Amino acid sequence: MVRRGLLAWISRVVVLLVLLCCAISVLYMLACTPKGNEEQLGLPRANGPTGKEGYQAALQEWEEQHRNYISSLKRQIAQLKEELQERSEQLRNAQYHASDAAGLGPEPGAPEKTQADLLAFLHAQVDKAEVHAGIKLATEYAAVPFDSFTLQKVYQLETGLTRHPEEKPVRKDKRDELVEAIESALETLNSPAENSPNQHPYTASDFIEGIYRTEKDKGTLYELTFKGDHKHEFRRLVLFRPFGPIMKVKKEKLNMANTLINIIVPLAKRVDKFRQFMQNFRETCIQQDGRIHLTVVYFGKEEMNEVKGILENTSRAANFRNFTFIQLNGEFSRGKGLDVGARFWKGSNVLLFFCDVDIHFTSEFLNTCRLNTQPGKKVFYPVLFSQYNPGIIYGHHDAVPPLEQQLVIKKETGFWRDFGFGMTCQYRSDFINIGKREMRARHDSAVCSLLTGGFDLDIKGWGGEDVHLYRKYLHSNLIVVRTPVRGLFHLWHEKRCVDELTPEQYKMCMQSKAMNEASHGQLGMLVFRHEIEAHLRKQKQKSSSKKT
Numbered sequence: 121m122v123r124r125g126l127l128a129w130i131s132r133v134v135v136l137l138v139l140l141c142c143a144i145s146v147l148y149m150l151a152c153t154p155k156g157n158e159e160q161l162g163l164p165r166a167n168g169p170t171g172k173e174g175y176q177a178a179l180q181e182w183e184e185q186h187r188n189y190i191s192s193l194k195r196q197i198a199q200l201k202e203e204l205q206e207r208s209e210q211l212r213n214a215q216y217h218a219s220d221a222a223g224l225g226p227e228p229g230a231p232e233k234t235q236a237d238l239l240a241f242l243h244a245q246v247d248k249a250e251v252h253a254g255i256k257l258a259t260e261y262a263a264v265p266f267d268s269f270t271l272q273k274v275y276q277l278e279t280g281l282t283r284h285p286e287e288k289p290v291r292k293d294k295r296d297e298l299v300e301a302i303e304s305a306l307e308t309l310n311s312p313a314e315n316s317p318n319q320h321p322y323t324a325s326d327f328i329e330g331i332y333r334t335e336k337d338k339g340t341l342y343e344l345t346f347k348g349d350h351k352h353e354f355r356r357l358v359l360f361r362p363f364g365p366i367m368k369v370k371k372e373k374l375n376m377a378n379t380l381i382n383i384i385v386p387l388a389k390r391v392d393k394f395r396q397f398m399q400n401f402r403e404t405c406i407q408q409d410g411r412i413h414l415t416v417v418y419f420g421k422e423e424m425n426e427v428k429g430i431l432e433n434t435s436r437a438a439n440f441r442n443f444t445f446i447q448l449n450g451e452f453s454r455g456k457g458l459d460v461g462a463r464f465w466k467g468s469n470v471l472l473f474f475c476d477v478d479i480h481f482t483s484e485f486l487n488t489c490r491l492n493t494q495p496g497k498k499v500f501y502p503v504l505f506s507q508y509n510p511g512i513i514y515g516h517h518d519a520v521p522p523l524e525q526q527l528v529i530k531k532e533t534g535f536w537r538d539f540g541f542g543m544t545c546q547y548r549s550d551f552i553n554i555g556k557r558e559m560r561a562r563h564d565s566a567v568c569s570l571l572t573g574g575f576d577l578d579i580k581g582w583g584g585e586d587v588h589l590y591r592k593y594l595h596s597n598l599i600v601v602r603t604p605v606r607g608l609f610h611l612w613h614e615k616r617c618v619d620e621l622t623p624e625q626y627k628m629c630m631q632s633k634a635m636n637e638a639s640h641g642q643l644g645m646l647v648f649r650h651e652i653e654a655h656l657r658k659q660k661q662k663s664s665s666k667k668t
Contacts, residue, residue, distance in 0.1 A: 229615060245362035247340040266331040266343075269298055271324060301342045302327055305357040309346065322346060328354070337512025339363045376490045380411050382465055382548075383473045388419040391426045393477045393613065398434050400480050406438045408483040414443040415464065417457035419450065454542075455585030462551050469495055469549045478611045479504070480527065485607030489545040498599040499546040501590065504608040505529050506537040512638040512646070527609050532639060536604050539632075542586040543608065546593075554592045584625060612636060 128646040188305040190385060200398055274289050306620045309322040330344040346355040383405070387394060405412040416431065424447060431443060446464060448457070457472050473489055475481075485502070492500035510520045513533055520526070524535065593600050615636060617629035635644065645652065 125178045126138055129643060150359070192590050226503050233256055241365065242362045245338050246360050249335055249341060249360065264333050264335055266333040268329060268331045268601065270329050271302075271327060274298070297340075298332075301359055301361075303328070303334070304359060305342075305344045305346070308357060309355060317344065320351070322355075337363070376487065378411075379490045380413060380470055381473050381486060381489060381545075382413045382415055382461075382470045383475050384415045384417065384461035385475050385477055386419070386452070386454050386461070387415045387427065387477055388452040390477055391425050391430070394427055395430055396611075397479070398430055402434055402438055402440075404433075404481065404483050404486070406440050411431045412442065412486070413470070415446065415461040416443070417446045417448060417461045419448050419452040419457065421447070453585075455588075458585075465548060469547055471545060472548055472551060473543075473545050475543060476610075478613050480523070480609040480611055482607035483612040485605055488605055488607065492601045492603075493545050493547060495547040495549050496598075497595075498601055499544065499550060499593050501537050501541055501544050501593075501600055502608050503602065504540070504543055505534050505536050505604070505606075506540075506610040506612050506636065507534045507612045508532075508638050508642070509612050509636070523611075529606060532642070534609075535635065535639070537610060538604075540586070541590040543585070544589075548586055550598060554589070554598075584628070 130599060148522070265277050267274060269275065269289075271272075271287050272288065272333065274294070275286050289298060305327075306322050306324065326347045328345045328347060332340055332342045334340040339360055342357075342359040342361070344357045344359065346357075348354045383401075385397070399411075401414065405414070418427055428445060431445060434440060435443065444461075444464065446460060454476075462472055471490065471493055473486075488502070489500060492498060492502075507526065510526060514520045590600075615629065615633040617626055617633060619626075621629060638646070
């Protein structure tokens, strides 16, 4: 019985396995059967229903498709050739017009004449400069002075406030220019035509000194002196770097009608200065320009209501609503105030003007700000004119004249503040993003700390944050436009350098304070005031004795 049951169970399992194998075979055949003509691109089978005729029809169809494809390629090649010829012609025309604008207009097929014309022009530049002979000058001020230099130092007359009478050439272009002049002189001295076979080659250590000057319309003249072969002998080379003619680089039309400027002013107390600032703002920005938004970032709560009251009164009187007032707690930080003001803006990319409450500007400056900035390309760092202490300038007058009459650009009234970088115009996108691309590419920690976006918020109080931002832009690929402007003034105010400043900040503050008071001559008059008064008394006594 058991045996019979076991055989029956085994037979059932075998039958099930056979049925399962059959099912799998059927599924495999269905899955692997070739698809219809709509999806399969293979040739028809020779023993299929079409046979030989199917092969011929398919071959004819393919041949037709290839002919059409080849014809299409020929048409595209012909179009590309025409476009290439057209572009080549445009390039030749552009080069011709550029050369023509430069005064070098080449005649077709005459490159030798073009080169001869260029050499003639350069020689004419040498003849016009004071290289071979002097020229008559109208006054003593018309003479162009030389600066002198050695391998290590440059000795210059036009020093300004940031350069020294003696200094290493900091700017790379000036450094490269002088190095190139010395190398060119050494190459000439060491040429076979100049040197005998037994003579030692000249090196940079043989260079003694040089003088150079630049005439802006002609070129730069260099006179370089080297040691000679014997004591008291010298070798002098005179080199001239002629300037070429003016070339037209770009012509563009600029429309600034819709360019809004967001003026950001960080502030703490100083209500009287803010009232004066708003008077100028009302006349210049509201009445004359009309494309301005004002952001005031106020630190603390002391005198805050007075500042808000001035804003609200101006808003009502001039029907002006384009302003934002932001109140921050904590001690005053100029960098933090400007950073918060810039990031608070939620509109489209806007042009920012970082400003202080003691700045006076004109509507002409606002247009200069617009014209010298371009998002992703240019930022503007104007050099403002800093006013001296009116009490010293006009001390011999009966009264100090009104502010409008004080704002004149003369050496007796002020100076170009070329060591300051606080007033700047840039687009918000550039301010937010400055340094981020460079920081990704460079991993040096010192560089990365310099190349983060916006201001360094660790700097407290006065000074330092503006230089930090300026250096970020210098380390970027943006063009930094730095120039003195006639419509931007720093109004004099008494400067207090508090003890809370760091030693570096305190030093900067005291230097700024010393330069703000008066010119060199005016300060000299104060130093020698007692001697001058004594002289005047003697003169008065002499005149009175003669009368008696």
